[in-house]
Amino acid sequence: MKQPKIKIPKTLLETIFDAIGITFYLLAIIYLAMVFGGLPDRVPGHFNGAGEVDRWGSKMELIILPLVGGGLWLLFTVLEKYPHVYNYINLREDNLEAQYRNGRLMLNVLKNEIVLFFSMITYSMIQIAQGEAEGLGRIFLPVFLGIILVSLFVFMFRMVRM
Template identity: 30%
Template structure:
């Protein structure tokens, strides 16, 4: 097994913007949770089925577990975003191609973090709204939207792989 080069990838203005939006969205998630907590009934939805309808309920304090998971995933992705030499790649990483692959991989991780926080924010907000009686669930297109948002970060790697295949 060859050792991958370790490089420091400097963020572009777009990278900083994505990181900033992710952080602000995380703060909004935290703020929303604390703002609505006292208004919530003692029992709130804790799970939704594939149609977006609540199908399990629990104590209102469970809202903090969900928020904690979101914060944990955010921090985990934030830490590993700066360690692209630990990722698996479909090609061999060399000194010559490391910067290109690492830059795209860290950008993908940034978008993955943004997509994850966006999904958690939406789930949390809809859980709160459903508990307060202003919404009846996640909505009928929730599953499709989540799949699309989750797969979006992968689009950053596809053009690179396609270019390599066609150039052989």
């Protein structure tokens, strides 16, 4: 079944989430730009599952996370405009708009969670490079994965219930 295209205006909640995500993203970039010249040549390049630095690299590598985070944010923003191409469970004519809104909100939430985490990691990498911290901490990875998985579960649950 070819899913119909319908125009659904962006909600206030999606706009608020975007504003929060972009604000933290821009703050991370501004902070990186402000301290970049004073950073040591070696900065954390990778972390193990316990949040400990397991590879050091050039400070130029600090630019990678904001680029990837910004790229993912843009990609998800484009995908939000096409909810009719997503895969749905239980899609019917009477719940079409609600399913599209739910799918689009799911992408919006995931996109902003990802950009927030990338911003946090960028900030943490700078702190570690400056000797202000030792690692991300043991709970960073479980919390990150937990938030993403709980978000997915909530939206999938909502989709099935519609």
